[in-house]
Amino acid sequence: MNDLLSKYPEEIKTILAKYPSEQKRSAVMPLLFLAQRKEGYIREQALSEISQILDIQETEVATLVGFYTLFHDGKTGIYHIQVCTDLCCALRGSEDFLTGLCEALEIKPGETSQDGMVTVEEVKCLAACDKAPMFQVQGKDGISYHENCNVDNTLEMIQEWRESGAAEQEETK
Amino acid sequence: MSKYVLLRHRDIPNIKDLxxxxxxxxxxxxxxxVTSLDQGEVTEIVKASGLRGRGGAGFPTGLKWSFMDQDNWPHYVVANADESEPGTFKDREIIEENPLQFLEGVAIGSYAVGAQLAYIYLRGEFWQLAEFLDGKINELEKAGLLGENLFGTEYSLKIHTHLGAGAYICGEETALLESLEGKRGQPRLRPPFPPSFGLYGKPTVVNNVETFTNIPLIMENGAEWYRDLGTEDSAGVKVFSLSGRVKKPGNYELPFGSTYRELIFEHGGGILNDAQIKAIMPAGASSAILRASDKVLDTPLEYASIRKLGSDLGSGSVIVIDETISMDWVIKKTIDFFKHESCGKCTPCREGNYWMSYLTRKIHSGEKTEEQIQLLYDVASNIQGKCLCALGEFSVMGVLTSIDRFPEDFGREPIGSDKG
Structure with a gap:
């Protein structure tokens, strides 16, 4: 039983069609993104499922999860905030922004807020140096950029997530 | 006609619509x-235009295309949209705002080297951008501008996007190809270079987004038109990404031959809080750092002149440092970056950056002893020239030039006059 294959048959077909049929291994990163789409991290089981789909060794899949920073092998917050603190952003105040945001959320960089809603971490250059402080959010709807930020408008955004999250829970009851 | 060659969206609204x-x-x-030129003829025009790779290395584009091994097929084209160097944010604006010109450039490049399959490798963070490009590619296929038997000829072309997942090293072309093949993004030993052994071991052209975006107008207006926009040494125009301590950071498209003074003070509005400019990093975090002097500020922006100053034009990512910033902090930040992004394959880069990180942190936290600084300098010098790819070589540039050119920030005697 291949969970990934039964959950996303169409998506997997589209991904595989991008590469020459004898070069299926090229699809491994798109499939890893697919595997972490719902929960925000890759379960061990998905590694073997991907290796079956692509006819490669499980370890050849696992090695990528460790190498690339956008793949996560453990549970994080529902929203994963990654703040760029590289040179150019730091020249425009991103380090103070990160400190301020973490203090307001009562966490340290790398940690998840108590309600499990947000994880905040430092990250390397995101190619938005002219609009710092900035961060990306990895969440249910993919990855989005937020630029020219300050602590107040970021906290407002997090509050909105919390409210819509509560509303969703209400609905499913 | 637009006054821009690349950032045409700035005076042609909605140029992103087909x-x-x-x-x-x-x-x-x-x-x-496709309908009236030989594949070789296209390459000849690009060669004659003097266009050089805009990803940083500045290698002549037409020449690269002419290196494709004609006895080994199929051929592939890969557009490098893995923009990840601190200070670089030009490709993102091009793709967001002028995507069709970029895609047309990829298409022309593919035709020129006989490739029927092209990939656009975008950094994973450009997830929304990849979806956007997929939509545009779809539209072009429906309009008969991409796909099978184009314009009634034998020529067919498919373009696909492929997302990386957060690794600066994948901007290095052979690491990018490894990543596209589904492996860890680690550089290959070269030679062979991609035009003889590229994607899946087949001849491959890898060019930067900005490079491709130049091609349609070169084909339309001719090689001579393009050459005339720039200088004898550096043909055409360049998008400079300006960041750091300036009032108006952003992308500025300028003809080669403009100066740092124009870029920073006219376009960039000058230094934040009207402080004094102290240093210029011409090529992002990889820069050999220049001490800002009148001579540097008035030097024409060209590949050769910047090299004469003791740096490189690179990808044109200009980071401005002002008098409030100490260079020991700057190199702590650049080394933080390179240490994190080192792929771990070759020892000088992997271990060297670990040690440089240890030392730059120590020095920045106040231990500016001559012994520590000399040790840092020695470690950096020992990395230089010994790495498998440019990442390791880049990592030491800021360290060596900061200590050489800004000794006062490291507790050493200031130099009498600008070495600039």
Missing amino acids: KVYQDQDGFKAFKKA
């Missing part, structure tokens, strides 16, 4: 190439 782009003669150059 209808608007076609009203501006979009895809005429591609059609002309």
Whole structure:
């Protein structure tokens, strides 16, 4: 039983069609993104499922999860905030922004807020140096950029997530 | 006609829409190439234009295309949209705002080297951008501008996007190819270079987004037109990404031959809080750092002149440092970056950056002893020239030039006059 294959048959077909049929291994990163789409991290089981789909060794899949920073092998917050603190952003105040945001959320960089809603971490250059402080959010709807930020408008955004999250829970009851 | 070559969206609203782009003669150059020019002829025009790779290395584009091994097929084209160098944010604006010109450039490049399959490798963070490009590619296929038997000829072309997942090293072309093949992004030993052994071991052209975006207008207006925009040494125009301590950071498209003074003080509005400019990093975090002097500020922006100053034009990512910033902090930040992004394959880069990180942190936290600084300098010198790819070589540039050119920030005697 291949969970990934039964959950996303169409998506997997589209991904595989991008590469020459004898070069299926090229699809491994798109499939890893697919595997972490719902929960925000890759379960061990998905590694073997991907290796079956692509006819490669499980370890050849696992090695990528460790190498690339956008793949996560453990549970994080529902929203994963990654703040760029590289040179150019730091020249425009991103380090103070990160400190301020973490203090307001009562966490340290790398940690998840108590309600499990947000994880905040430092990250390397995101190619938005002219609009710092900035961060990306990895969440249910993919990855989005937020630029020219300050602590107040970021906290407002997090509050909105919390409210819509509560509303969703209400609905499913 | 737009005053821009690349950032045409700035005076042609909605050029990202196919209808608007076609009203501006979009895809005429591609059609002309496919229906009336030999593949070799296209390469000759690009060669004659003097266009050089805009990803940083500045290698002549037409020459690269002419290196494709004609006895080994199929051929592939890969557009490098893995923009990840601190200070670089030009490709993102091009793709977001002028995507069709970029895609037409990829299409013309593919035709020129006989590739029927092209990939656009975007950094994973550009997830929304990849979806956007997929939509545009879809539209072009429906309009008969990409796909099978284009314009009634034998030529067919498919373009696909492929997302990385957060690794600066994948901007290095052989690491990018490894990543596209589904492996860890670690550079290959070269030679062979991609035009003889590239994607899946087949001849491959890898060019930067900005490089490709130049191609349609070169084909439309001719090589000579393009050369005339720039200088003898550096043909055409360049998008400079300006960041750091300036009032108006952003992308500025300028002809080669403009100066740092124009870029920073006219376009960039000068230094934040009207402080004094102290240093210029011409090529992002990899820069050999220049001490800002009148001579440096008035030097024409060209590949050769910047090299004469003791740095490189690179990808044109200009980071401005002002008097409030100490260089020991700057190199702590650049080394933080390179240590994190080192792929771990070769020892000088992997271990060297670990040690440089240890030392730059120590020095920045106040231990500015001559012994520590000399040790840092020695470690950096020992990395230089011994790495498998440019990442390791880049990592030491800021360290060595900061200590050499800004000794006062490391507790050493200031130099009498600007070495600049």
